[in-house]
Amino acid sequence: MEKKSKSFYVLTAFFALFILFLYGPTLTIGILSFQGPGGGLTFPMQGASLNWFHELFQEQAVGDIWGSFRRSFALGLMVMVTTVVVSVMGGFAFRKRFYGSGILFYLIIASLVIPSILISLGVGLIFNQFGLKIHWATSGFGSQLTWTLPFGLLIMFAVFNRFDKSFEEAARDQGASPWQTVRYVVLPIIAPSLIGVGLFGFTLSYDEFARTLLTAGSYNTLPLEIFGMTTNVTTPVIYALGTLTTLFSLLIIGAFLLTVWVLGKRRARFGSDAGQGV
């Protein structure tokens, strides 16, 4: 074994500090959310209690948290499914190098880099001008897609750039129809990446703030509700909420990563699904 150099240890320390910087503040509010009933927004802890979590479940304490959570969850699922389907179709389309694909590519990049508040403002103005009702499931949904689709498509581009075309040629040579080739050859190969696209779709939507700000209408999504709380809630109840939503996010991320891992294991174990497509 090669002896580790001095730079290795310096860089390891740097990396550890970076991880502490990334996670430290979140862990701090995690601890402070167990603050005793008399405690404030900073240390010291005045005892430990579940008081602030309990308060979250009292109807009158703070706004419509559970309603906004349900809306954010539903919207996240809608955006996730749409992002996966549209990104896969888009990925297939771009492989054909059709006329005008270059312009569409730059529109995707534009969608990624445009300041979010412009989408929020523009979509809000359009809905107002045409007398349409602003609602999280219509204007909010579309606005969020302009943020999740570029990520989904960039992943699909990366996947198809590395895709071995001989698999498809082999399927075609064996007499598979174009649909069978997609269904039994291409989709199973790219499945883990699709789970990745789904993860981006759900979490980016679930946490989106700026693009939903002017497009959610009278019913808030969870990030909007939390931001509203920051201006008028001065108790650790906001930490309790932050801790719960972060735990929820981690749960979702864990579920996605686990699915990718299980798929990989299964594939390694079964090796081939030959004959399944008959």
Place this chain on the structure above:
Amino acid sequence: MLKNRHIQGWLQAAPLSLVLLGFLILPIITIVVVSFWQATEFSIIPAFSLENYEFLFGSPVTYKVFFATFKYASITWAMTLAIGFTVAYYLAFHIKNQTTQIALFLLCTIPFWTSNIIRMISWIPFLGRNGIANSMLQSWGVIDQPLEWLLYSDFSVILAFVHLYTLFMVVPIFNTMTRIDHSLIEAARDNGASGFQTLTHVILPLTKPGIMIGTIFVLTLVMGDFITVRFMSGSQKANVGRLISNDIALLQYPSAAATAVILLITVLIVIGILLRFVDIRKEL
């Protein structure tokens, strides 16, 4: 056959095109149109006028706010690049075990999938007047009085930007670094290059595309931001995004739209310059 390919391509890209048309192109067109309209306190009047732009360019606030935006963007860029490059370099060249590498890389990316608002809020107990940083410094005897500039200042704004966006540097730089042919590094070493020389003459030039993509992400996110500046400065600092959101709050949509148009043009110029140095399609 050839014609067929183009039609098929457009059919498959149709949902994507419709979303981009309805929620990207049309909103931009609307903003440009509305930026030439007039507004009273109660309504907006669709009549062509340049007064929004005249007001915008005539006001010293505009220049101050644009300057602040560039200041936030450039400082954040420099810091995220320095940290992001170091972290990516460590992961790509010092971690030899692939499973460890993937695990540590995921550890760096997981916060990206959690809420930015919560991650901003979580700095309060750390930076506040009676926060962890102040009490630690006081107990060490470094300071007598709590530092007031830790929270609600340029410092906390930039700290939050670096905290939120370093990820966007780490991922593309790591991605390009893992694709560097290791025989090039061995060749450099065989020819007598020191570790530092290998870094500056071999790795750094080969990592440039990743750095450019990270730069595009960080610059556009910071330049278009309004919420981080508002929250982390306690509404005491301003950037262009806040100028727009303040106008929106006052229902001054034409004025907000004019500022938005100028911001968009600025961002597009910056991206246009950066795209000359990198072919994104090739790097995916």
